[in-house]
Amino acid sequence: MAVRYRKERLDRGIKARCEDMFALSSYREMLYLLLPRVLPVVALLTFPLLKGVVGLYWEKVLVITCAIALLALSWDLMASVGLVSLGQAVFFGAGAYLTGFLNNSLGWPCFLTIPCGTVGGALFCTFLLLPVLRLRGVYFAIVTLTLPLLFARFIEASKILGGNEGLSALSPLPNLWFELYVPVLAVLVCLFGFRRLINEDYGLVLQGIRDNDLAVMSGAINIYKFKAQAVFVAGLAGAFVGAFMTHYYRFVGMPAFALDYSILPLTCAVLGGVGTFAGPTLGAFILVPLSEALRTFGTLRVVFYSAILIICVVGLPEGIFHYIQRKYHQFERLIEVG
């Protein structure tokens, strides 16, 4: 009879030690805890300084990467409450158009328009989604898929806010450092902020709503209030990207509601690992530079994202980040099955 094995996973000793106060007992343990957190932060903060080495083009790619990472983070926050969105573009578009309107029609400077666009866009989207927050699964996905298209067609048909041509010649961002560091800092704030949020008691309720909303309701918790708050926080991240990119491109138009801003964050989140926040960020930092490198292929890039998305959803449902995390914290060995 053939000997059969199964894989056993055990936590590394260092992980077990780091879970309590022994973490402070040696440099090795401190590094074990700090390195995975500090390294990306340092890398992100130094990258804009390396302009002379990597060139302006890749610095611009960093901005787009951060933008997509923020959208992916906001997608992940909504997914943590069980709201699966197929249209992050609606947040992007709302922030972008509000900012564009404030800048173009009222002539506000970008120090005012970006905060106003962020908060206003998030509020607008929250109120918009308020009546549909009770929907589940597919139905919520359908609404979110529809909304960006609805806005794009509505603006096209009614010719408000510049109609098809959009609003152009908006005021630029003050300088390159501002352009590079604001999105980087925003990503870091959202990444660590959201991680903290979801690990608090408050986040526990959010996860509870995702896992079993009826149980949370039976605990006398108003789940719609929590869902609305989560959508607002996710909307802040999404609308901020829209507001920032409007001034970055100095233009806002139909592309603000494009499918790219919905499907790319989704791909990043699924590739990186849903529910960890670090995963979607990691996914964005893999996919967006890759897609810049593939720019010559034109629309084939979307095919490429779709293929990654299908392969990840079907074949690697846990995502890259979960895989790395497991390898970091645990070791595997084969043991005989009797």
Next chain:
Amino acid sequence: MISSILIYGLVNSVVLALIAIGFSLTFGISGVANFAYGALYLLSGYLTWMLLKYAGLPLVLAVPIAIAIVGLLGFVIYWIILLRVRGIVLSEVIATFALGVGMLEFFRWKGFVTYEFTLPYFKKGMLLIGGVPVDYQRLFIIGIGLALVLFLYFFTHHTRIGWSFRGIAQNQRTAISLGIEPDWTAALSLAFGSAMAAVAAISILPLGIISINMGYDVLLIAVAVGIVGGLESVPGILVASLILGYCQFITSMYLSAEWMMVVYLAAIVLVLAIKPSGLFGKFKELEERV
């Protein structure tokens, strides 16, 4: 004026019903929202076009072959992709959505965007009905739409596969305990849904050129009609397509053609916000809401 609104509104409604029926059949039976529906619709158009152009087949032969291939593709999609993520709504939606977008953008990349991509009319010429000229193709569409609904009714009420479809749709666990194989049924429902997309495509596409963006529009139409009518009820779909068809036709007459899509999109959002189970959907009402 009134008679032209009545007739063309009716044609419009039947077009909507034809498009929606496959999507809603699949969803009603297996609970899979086939977001690749628009892509399958376009694929059948291109497939027929290629069969006519490159294989030189007559239309009578090309049509059943295209329908069969697309139906088979739906079956294969279920076994290869959906079976692995069955029951995880998020993954099902993402997988089919990605598949659809991937197919459509692939067509765009291959350059299927020029004016040469048209399907032939079944029969040229037109008829005067109440003083309004209507071409034969539109009459065919009405005929095919009616035939499809009747076929569906008899199929689901008088054949064994149809019974198992309805059994699974009503209560999956009970159906399983009676020996109905859920995966086969779901795969068949996907195949049927895809084949109906092909039927719709082949009868509707001759009215215009085949363009990529139609793939997205078709998906939205299917979703809109399904949502308004209630995703698993055939009478709901008929009523919803009549409502939307006339609304849309009147909108395009009195406002402009650009507002046509806004009608669907607004309908989806409004119905989901006010009555998520649609006009006629009943037994999934509790599951949809919280």
